[in-house]
Amino acid sequence: MSKLPYKRIHIVINPASGKDEPILNVINDVFHQYEDIDWTISITRKFGDATEQAREAAQGGADLVAGYGGDGTQHEIANGILGTSAVMGVLPGGTGNGFATELQTPKTLRPAVELLCTGGQIRHIDVVKLGEEYFIQRLYVGIEPEEQTSRADKDKYGTFAYAINAYKQATDKKQKEFDYHVVMDGQEYNFTCAKMYVVNAAMSGTGISVTGKVSKPDDGLLEVFVLSTKNMETLSAAADRALNLNTKAANELIWQCKEITIDTDPDQPVWTDGEHTRRTPITVQVVPGALPVLVPDVEKA
Incomplete structure (x- = not known):
């Protein structure tokens, strides 16, 4: 059943996002057709602003809060509205x-704003608790800030920048390996590897899932896998999953759990939804269905 249109909508805009388009013109043009909707906007200047602005809007009575930006912005919006009655x-x-690709929401701005106005259905997405914060997509351990995909590469190559950077890291024989002590749902594991991934929502902007068909963002489970340049099977398994190949390595070298503790020697950087947030050790737990997100109505699709 379709959700009736929302009456109070707030949009948080990240002007530093990767697209060059007339954001305010499009938003104003669409909302001008829906005079009964009370809509407001706010603009971020630094990391953390989107969370604060989303929380203020939700607590101030907005029944839908949307973020214009990339995955980092969506991460902040989710953290801002969790615990309120607002929909994301x-x-x-x-x-x-x-x-957006994971949830099959519109990939361009105008139809995405139209969806806010006309309504769709609510999908209750899992979130993952880490300390006092939450992430909605992925956590990874062992990637130093200088190894991240740069803004310059994103501007130059677009979504292909992520694949290019991933290939460089996977084939870098000089990458250091570390000892990981991991506890998943009470069971202990030890790995020697370069990187570890904890996945809630697996889809990338290129349309490739980092876990193949294993992950769903509302199944109450996390998927865990490691990458080691000294163990090519871990790399081939990751490639097989991305290509949706049903191989033995792809199925065996991935684990599912609801809670995971990760400790490393030495301590390693931790990234959540693309942002460097802390270093190991960490413990995360999935919180099933905690985030209501507006998505297209499948009956209309």
Whole structure:
């Protein structure tokens, strides 16, 4: 059943996102057709602003809060509205827009704003608790800031920048390996590897899932896998999953759990939804169905 149109909508705009388009013109043009909707906007200047602005809007009575930006912006919006009665909307403004791709929300701005006005259905997405914050897509351990995909590469190559950077890292024989001590749902594991991934929503902006068909963002489970340049089977398994190949390695070298503790020697950087947030050790737990997100109505699709 379709959700009736929302009466109070707030949009948080990240002007530093990866797209160059007339954001305000499009938003104003669409909302001008729906005079009964009370809509407001706010603009971010730094990391953390979107969370604060989303929370203020939700607590101030907005029944839908949407973020224009990439996956980092969507991460902040989710953290802002969790625990309130507001629904989250997604306006794709980043380079990759993996979260929008995951939920099959419109990939361009105008139809995405139209969805906010006309309504769709609510999908209750899992979130993952880390300390006092949450992430909605992925956590990874072992990637130093200088190894991240640069803004310059994103501007130059678009979504292909992520694939290019991933290939460089996977084939870098000089990458250091570390000892990981991991506890998943009470069971202990030890790995020697370069990187570890904890996945809630697996889809990238290129339309490739990092876990193949294993992950769903509303199944109450996390998927975990490791990458090691000294163990080519871990790399081939990851490639097989991305290509949806049903191989033995692809199925065996991935684990599912609801809670995971990760410790490393030495401590390693931790990234959540593309942002460097802390270092190991960490413990995360999935919170099933905690985030209501507006998505297209499948009955209308």
